[in-house]
Amino acid sequence: MSRYTPGEVAQRTGLSLDTLRYYERIGLLDDVDRTPTGRREYSDDDLGWLEILRCLRETGMPIQQMRRYADLCRDDGTIAERIALLEQHDDSVRDQIAMLQSQRAHLRGKIDFYRAQG
Amino acid sequence: MSRYTPGEVAQRTGLSLDTLRYYERIGLLDDVDRTPTGRREYSDDDLGWLEILRCLRETGMPIQQMRRYADLCRDDGTIAERIALLEQHDDSVRDQIAMLQSQRAHLRGKIDFYRAQG
């Protein structure tokens, strides 16, 4: 039940202050609580949600789709849709990994080729 | 020793005509041979090189670095540097795969969590 300043959150999540504000502005993050003078005060829940956002972004989900997921999460009774969305994304991450592994094999082949030359 | 029209190359490589011209313009691809009337005629070598470019791009190498690699490849006696560049990239691909795998575990955890709920 702690509260965090923007600076702390930036440090913990690895997101910039600008990105944090940007995410809030476009509706990826619900309006963050404010102190009486208008400064943001993030909650543990906010931090948890930002972790999820980071997971989705790092794995290449487009912002649009993340917004769709955020919208679903605001509404109970969307569990099935959330599962569907995440599963679809999981498949794309799986494919992405497979592609990288296969291209990495080419890369290593090329390196070995150079090694044999030099 | 075949020759290919731009359309054929686009189909084979999965790159758009615009992207092919773009790559040539920025020096990723050496000037392609032309017919007497000025149309491009790609060689097997061009196709092979485009495969390499695709491998590097798909694995997330920035265009700038690809240009650097292309420059090295125009100059003999840069084998060591090419190896260094590719190895560095290979490391980054390895890290990328590891990150994706770890984030994918989170993703699957989240999905399982929803499954237990619904």
Place this chain on the structure above:
DNA sequence: CTGGTACCTGGAGCGCGCTCCAGGTCAAGC
């Protein structure tokens, strides 16, 4: 010969995901 399609050029435009800026308010240490 004619039409349709593929190709040519230089340069502008775009979508994404931030990132930066100006001009201001607030909080905390000296």
Place this chain on the structure above:
DNA sequence: GCTTGACCTGGAGCGCGCTCCAGGTACCAG
């Protein structure tokens, strides 16, 4: 009280990697 630095807002700008466009030329089927 004063300074310093963290934070606020709205909106403009940016870097990347293409993508599109206008206006023109060449090839090919019928």
